[in-house]
Each structure stands twice: as structure tokens, then as C-alpha cells.
Amino acid sequence: MEDEERITPSRESCIYTSCYCEENVWKLCEFVRMERTTPLEDLFVVFISNENRQVPLWKQKSGRGDQPVVWDYHVVLLQVSLKSGSLVHDLDSQLSFPCSLELYADQALHSDRHLNPAYHRCLRVVPAHSYLLNFASDRSHMKNSDGSWRMPPPPYPPLRSAESQMNLDHFISMDPQVGWGAVYSLDQFLCTYLKASSSSSSS
Numbered sequence: 001m002e003d004e005e006r007i008t009p010s011r012e013s014c015i016y017t018s019c020y021c022e023e024n025v026w027k028l029c030e031f032v033r034m035e036r037t038t039p040l041e042d043l044f045v046v047f048i049s050n051e052n053r054q055v056p057l058w059k060q061k062s063g064r065g066d067q068p069v070v071w072d073y074h075v076v077l078l079q080v081s082l083k084s085g086s087l088v089h090d091l092d093s094q095l096s097f098p099c100s101l102e103l104y105a106d107q108a109l110h111s112d113r114h115l116n117p118a119y120h121r122c123l124r125v126v127p128a129h130s131y132l133l134n135f136a137s138d139r140s141h142m143k144n145s146d147g148s149w150r151m152p153p154p155p156y157p158p159l160r161s162a163e164s165q166m167n168l169d170h171f172i173s174m175d176p177q178v179g180w181g182a183v184y185s186l187d188q189f190l191c192t193y194l195k196a197s198s199s200s201s202s203s
Contacts, residue, residue, distance in 0.1 A: 007037040007079060008089060011097040017154040019142070021075040022047075022168065024091050026135055026159055028077050029128040042080055043128035045181075046189075048121055049073035049172050055121045059094045059108045068110075070119070073172045076104075078125070078193065086193045105190055112186050122174035123189045126181030134180055135171065136164040 008014060008028050015027040025045055033040055048055050049072065056068035063069045077089040079098065086101035088108075093099070095107060112120040138158050142150050161167070170179035184192065 007032055008077075008098075011091060014091055015154075015156075016091050017152070019151040020139075020154055021092060022135070022137065022171070023154055023159060025075045025077050025089075026131065028089060029132050032128070033132060038079065038081070040129050041127070044078040044080065045126045045128055045131040046076050046078050047073055047124040047126070047171050048076070049124075049174055050118075050120060050122050051174060052118050053172070054119055056110075056115070056119055057108055058110060060092050061094055062092070063094075077128075080193065101190075101193055105194065109186065109190075121186045123184045123186065124171060124174060124179065124181050125184065125189070126171065126179075130180050134161050134163070134167070135159060136161040136166055137168045138166040140166060141168060 008031055014024070015031075016024050029040070029043060029045065032038060032043060048057070053072040054070050055072075055074065056070050057074055058066070058068045060069040074090075074092070077098075078101070079087040079089065081087065087098040088095075088101055088104040089098040090104070090108070091097065093104075093108060095103060109121070136159060138160075139153050142153065144150055158165070167179075173179055174183050176183040
């Protein structure tokens with residue numbers, strides 16, 4: 001991708017903490033809002049999870065060979081652009097940063113058709129401006145029962161909203177009656193956003 005088309009820093013320059021994907025994506029949204037590299041309305045935060053909190057993803061940096069990583073949830077940034085089509089920003093992926101939704105769907109998401117139903121993916125899509133305004137995490141989900149960290153936290157203070165210090169579960173939940181944004185099955189998501197990508201590329 002040409003530098004003039006990039007809306008975020010290079011992968012190496014992004015604010016990144018392993019196992020804190022929800023905060024890494026929040027920081028990407030914050031960068032775009034501050035630097036105005038693209039309209040914030042073009043950006044959507046996508047939580048990938050399911051009722052069992054077991055979702056396989058391929059081409060993850062923590063994966064081994066062709067085997068998927070099974071996350072309890074994962075978070076990526078989706079850019080829907082009339083110029084570039086739909087692009088996925090995933091700081092934990094082995095794929096390019098960003099990469100087309102078509103490539104991400106083929107290489108990282110695959111299909112639910114041949115998976116045990118317990119592993120079928122759902123996706124909560126939240127407008128970036130809503131995510132910046134409403135997301136809050138005190139990082140308690142990353143602590144052991146003795147208070148020690150399961151993984152070291154980011155160096156900056158926890159992200160809080162005006163209304164909450166911790167609402168991460170509302171974003172991970174795939175109950176459409178809970179939280180912000182819209183919840184899709186994998187097929188519904190791809191139908192919606194690949195269609196947006198193909199229509200923008202043909203316009």
C-alpha cells in the first residue's frame with residue numbers, strides 16, 4: 001500500500017500491546033481522529049466472538065503453521081472506503097497491514113461451513129466514533145485471582161468512558177440486544193461489507 005493511502009502508522013509504529021487487541025484498535029481510532037487521515041465515519045471496530053467465546057482465526061502471528069489460533073475474542077479495524085474498498089487492519093495478523101477484506105476473509109476467516117457449530121463466528125460492528133466514546137476497560141479480565149497480570153498491560157492508563165470504567169463484555173457479547181453496533185453472522189458480515197467493497201471498486 002502506498003504511504004499516501006495509509007490512514008494509520010506503519011505496523012511497526014503503531015501503539016501495540018500483545019493480547020490487548022481491543023485497546024490497540026482503540027488507539028488506531030484515536031490516531032485517525034487526531035490526525036484526520038480519513039473521515040472517522042469510514043471506520044468500524046469489529047469484535048469477533050461467539051456465545052462459547054471460541055473463535056478460530058488463521059494467519060495469526062501467534063499461530064503455528066497452517067493451524068488456526070482459537071481466541072475467546074479478537075478485534076480488528078475495518079475501513080470502508082470508496083477509493084480502496086473494504087480494508088482490514090489487524091495488528092496480530094501475518095497478512096499485510098492493512099489488507100483487503102477479500103484477502104482477510106479468504107486467508108484469516110475462512111468459512112463456517114466446515115466448522116463445528118461451537119466455533120461459528122459472529123461479528124459485532126461498531127462505528128469508530130461510538131467506540132471511542134463508549135468503550136471502557138479496567139483490564140480486570142487480564143488479572144489472575146491473586147491480582148497478578150496474565151499478560152503485561154499497556155503503559156498508558158486504562159481507557160474509560162464518561163459512563164463506565166469497564167464494559168468490555170458488552171462489546172464481546174454477540175447478543176444484539178446488548179451493547180453498541182450491529183451483530184452479524186460471518187456470512188451476513190461478508191455479504192454486507194464485501195458488497196460495499198465491490199460496489200466502491202466498480203464506481
